Amino acid sequence: MTAVIDPQAELDTPLLQDNVQLIGGEWVPAASGETIEVINPANRQLLARIPRGTADDVDAAVKAAEQALPAWRDLNATARASLLYRWATLVEENAEVLDQLESRDVGRPHWGPSPVPGMLRFIAGQADKVHGVSLPTYSPDVMGFTVREPFGVVGAIIPWNAPGPMFTNEVAASIAAGNTIVIKPAEDAPLAPLALAKLAMDAGIPAGVVNVVTGYGSEAGAAIPSHPGIRRVGFTGSPATGSIVMEACARNLIPLHLELGGKSPQVVFPDANLSAAAPAIAAGITMNTGQICAAGSRVVVHRSVHQEMVERLAEAMQKVTVGPWHQQVNMGPLINGRQHERVMGYIEAGKSGGADLVLGGGVPSGEAFGDGFFVNPTLFDNVKPDMKIAQEEIFGPVLSVIPVDNEEEAVAVANGVDYGLVASVWTEDVGTAVRMSRALEAGQVGVNNALGAGVIGGPFGGYKSSGFGRTMGADAVQNWTQVKTISMRGATRPGN
Numbered sequence: 001m002t003a004v005i006d007p008q009a010e011l012d013t014p015l016l017q018d019n020v021q022l023i024g025g026e027w028v029p030a031a032s033g034e035t036i037e038v039i040n041p042a043n044r045q046l047l048a049r050i051p052r053g054t055a056d057d058v059d060a061a062v063k064a065a066e067q068a069l070p071a072w073r074d075l076n077a078t079a080r081a082s083l084l085y086r087w088a089t090l091v092e093e094n095a096e097v098l099d100q101l102e103s104r105d106v107g108r109p110h111w112g113p114s115p116v117p118g119m120l121r122f123i124a125g126q127a128d129k130v131h132g133v134s135l136p137t138y139s140p141d142v143m144g145f146t147v148r149e150p151f152g153v154v155g156a157i158i159p160w161n162a163p164g165p166m167f168t169n170e171v172a173a174s175i176a177a178g179n180t181i182v183i184k185p186a187e188d189a190p191l192a193p194l195a196l197a198k199l200a201m202d203a204g205i206p207a208g209v210v211n212v213v214t215g216y217g218s219e220a221g222a223a224i225p226s227h228p229g230i231r232r233v234g235f236t237g238s239p240a241t242g243s244i245v246m247e248a249c250a251r252n253l254i255p256l257h258l259e260l261g262g263k264s265p266q267v268v269f270p271d272a273n274l275s276a277a278a279p280a281i282a283a284g285i286t287m288n289t290g291q292i293c294a295a296g297s298r299v300v301v302h303r304s305v306h307q308e309m310v311e312r313l314a315e316a317m318q319k320v321t322v323g324p325w326h327q328q329v330n331m332g333p334l335i336n337g338r339q340h341e342r343v344m345g346y347i348e349a350g351k352s353g354g355a356d357l358v359l360g361g362g363v364p365s366g367e368a369f370g371d372g373f374f375v376n377p378t379l380f381d382n383v384k385p386d387m388k389i390a391q392e393e394i395f396g397p398v399l400s401v402i403p404v405d406n407e408e409e410a411v412a413v414a415n416g417v418d419y420g421l422v423a424s425v426w427t428e429d430v431g432t433a434v435r436m437s438r439a440l441e442a443g444q445v446g447v448n449n450a451l452g453a454g455v456i457g458g459p460f461g462g463y464k465s466s467g468f469g470r471t472m473g474a475d476a477v478q479n480w481t482q483v484k485t486i487s488m489r490g491a492t493r494p495g496n
C-alpha cells in the first residue's frame with residue numbers, strides 16, 4: 001500500500017517529476033523548453049507542469065522507438081508477456097497513488113478499483129497467442145503459412161476522461177504485439193499516463209518501447225499521424241478531431257482505429273424493472289460527470305411508463321452529491337472551462353428549444369465549489385428526437401427523456417443519431433430483448449445494463465460516426481499486427 005496524497009498538498013510522488021516527458025527511456029523537457037500548466041478542475045489550482053512537446057519531440061520519440069524496435073520485436077512473445085504481467089503487478093502495488101493522480105487530474109471522486117491491472121493481464125495473456133495459419137499448396141515441395149508481425153513504430157492519441165485505461169488500451173496492446181509506440185495524452189489529464197509509463201520502465205520494458213510526448217493536440221498530436229515513421233495509429237476522442245487524424249493517416253497511407261463519441265440510448269419498455277433501470281441510468285449519466293463516451297444520455301421510454309420513469313430518474317439524480325474529488329461525493333466537476341461552457345450551452349439550448357427542465361440546469365454554489373467547473377445533474381423531459389440536446393454529444397451530466405408510442409418508434413428514435421457506440425434495452429421480455437439487440441445500431445448493446453456489456457474481454461468500439469476498429473477484445477493484440485504470407489519451396493530430393 002502506498003501513501004495517500006494530501007488533497008490540499010503539492011503533488012508529491014516518485015511516479016512523477018516536474019516538466020518531463022518520456023523519450024527513449026529518458027525523462028526530458030520539450031525541445032522548445034516550453035511548458036503547459038496542468039490544473040485541478042475542482043479549484044483551478046496548479047497541479048503540475050508538463051512539457052509542451054511539438055513535432056520536434058515527436059520526431060525524437062519516433063527515432064527512439066525505431067531504435068528500440070528490432071530488439072523488442074524479436075524478443076520472444078512470452079518474454080514480452082512477462083514484462084506486461086510485471087507492469088500489472090507494479091500498477092496494482094501503486095493503485096492508490098495512481099487512482100489519486102487520475103482523480104485529481106480529471107476531478108473525479110474515487111470510482112472503485114482501477115481496471116488497469118486487469119486490462120494489462122488480459123492483454124499480456126494474448127501476447128504469445130497471436131497465430132498465423134498453414135495454407136494448402138499446389139505442390140508437396142512447397143509449404144505455405146502466414147505469420148503475424150507488428151507494424152513497427154505506431155502512434156496513439158488519447159483523451160482526458162479516463163486517461164489511465166485509455167493509455168493502457170493503446171500502449172499495452174500495441175507493444176504486446178511487438179510494436180514500439182509514441183503516445184500523446186490529453187494536455188488536460190496527462191499525469192496518470194506519465195506515471196503508468198514510469199511503472200512500465202520500472203517493470204523492465206526497455207527504453208524506447210513506450211514513448212510519451214505531452215503537449216497540445218494541434219502540435220504534438222498532429223505530428224504523430226503525419227510522421228513518416230509511424231505505421232499505424234489509434235485515436236480516441238471527438239469525431240471532429242478523429243476526422244483530422246484520419247486525413248493525416250490517409251496522406252501518410254497508414255491504417256488507424258477511431259474510438260469516437262456517443263449519444264447512447266437507454267430504451268425503456270413498459271415491462272421494464274423501473275426500480276432497477278432508473279438508478280442505473282442516473283448513475284450512468286453522472287459517473288465521471290457524464291464525461292464518458294459510453295454514457296447513456298437519451299432515455300427513450302414508452303409513453304405508458306413515461307411519467308413514472310421521469311419521477312424515478314429525478315429522484316435518483318437528486319441523490320447524486322457533487323463536490324471536489326477528495327470528498328465523499330458521487331460527482332466531481334467538468335474537466336475545464338471550455339467543457340463547462342459547452343455543457344452550459346447545451347443546457348440553455350434545451351431550455352430555449354422547448355424541452356421541460358425537471359432537475360438541475362445550473363451550477364452549484366457554496367464555498368466547496370469555489371472556482372471549480374461544477375454543474376448540477378440535469379434532467380430534461382419531453383425532448384424531441386431532433387432537438388440539439390437529443391442529437392449532439394454533450395459530454396456532461398445531462399439526461400434527455402424522449403417518450404415514444406411503440407417499439408418501431410423506439411428503434412427509429414434510438415438509431416436516429418449519427419453515433420452508434422452503446423445502446424441499452426430495459427425489458428423483462430426475452431423476445432423484446434432479442435429484437436432490440438438486433439435492431440439497435442451500436443457496437444455494444446446492454447440488456448438491463450446501463451453502460452454496455454459488463455463482460456470481460458468484450459470488444460469495444462463504435463458503429464457509424466462513433467468510429468471503427470475494436471479494442472480490448474480477444475483480438476486486441478492481433479489488431480496491432482499485419483499478415484505476411486510465406487511460401488517456401490524446399491530443395492528437391494537429391495537424384496530427382
Ligand code: NAP
Pocket residue numbers: 157158159160161162184185186187188215216217218220221222223236237238239240241242244245259260261262292293393395421462466
Ligand atoms: P478531442 O478534443 O478530440 O481530443 C482527443 C485527443 O486528441 C487529445 O489528446 C487532443 O489533444 C488531441 N487532439 C486535438 N486536436 C488534434 C489534432 N489536430 N491532431 C491530433 N490530435 C489532436 O476530444 P476531447 O474533448 O479531449 O475528449 C472528448 C471526446 O472523446 C468525446 O467526444 C468522447 O466521446 C470521446 N471519447 C471516446 C471514447 C471511446 O472509446 N469511444 C472514450 C473516451 C472519449 P489536447 O486535448 O491535449 O489538445
Ligand code: MG
Pocket residue numbers: 186188
Ligand atoms: Mg481536449
